[in-house]
Amino acid sequence: MAITDEALWHAETRLWLEGAPAYRELVSGDAVMTLPEVGILDGAQATEGASGWQDAQLTERRLVRSDKDVIAIAYRGDAKRTDGSAYSAYCASTYHAVGGDWQLIQHSQTVID
Known part of the structure; x- marks a missing residue:
């Protein structure tokens, strides 16, 4: 099933803002x-520890469709934790169509100092 660019960016933003509920829906187990503060995780481990951010802006967006079932994105994420502290990182994610649903199969972040 095809997904629009807008819907994919919406899904990625949900992962930042909604935490575990969005992870359960969108992230493959x-x-x-690879996350700077915690290391290498699989989808199930990431879902267990996922908490939503207070705010997140995804800018400098890039998207490439390698074929009809795989999409890779890269962007700058600027977020605010619920305690008000700021976080900025360059991020990359890969989504794969599985049975008509799109699931995140890879995500990495590099902190911006």
């Missing part, structure tokens, strides 16, 4: 993630 065997996804691989």
Whole structure:
């Protein structure tokens, strides 16, 4: 099933803002993630620890469709934690169509100082 660019960016933003509920819906259990504060996780581990951010802006967006079932995105994420502290990172995610649904299968972040 095709997904629009807008819908994909909306899904990625949901992961930042909604935390675990969005992770359960959108992240493959065997996804691989590299996160600066916690290291390498699979999708199930990331879902367990996922909490939403107070605010998140995804800018400098890039998107490439390698074929009809795989989409890679890269962007700058600027977010605010619920305690008000700021976080900025360059991020990359890969989505794969599985049975008509799009699931995140890879995500990485590089902190911007």
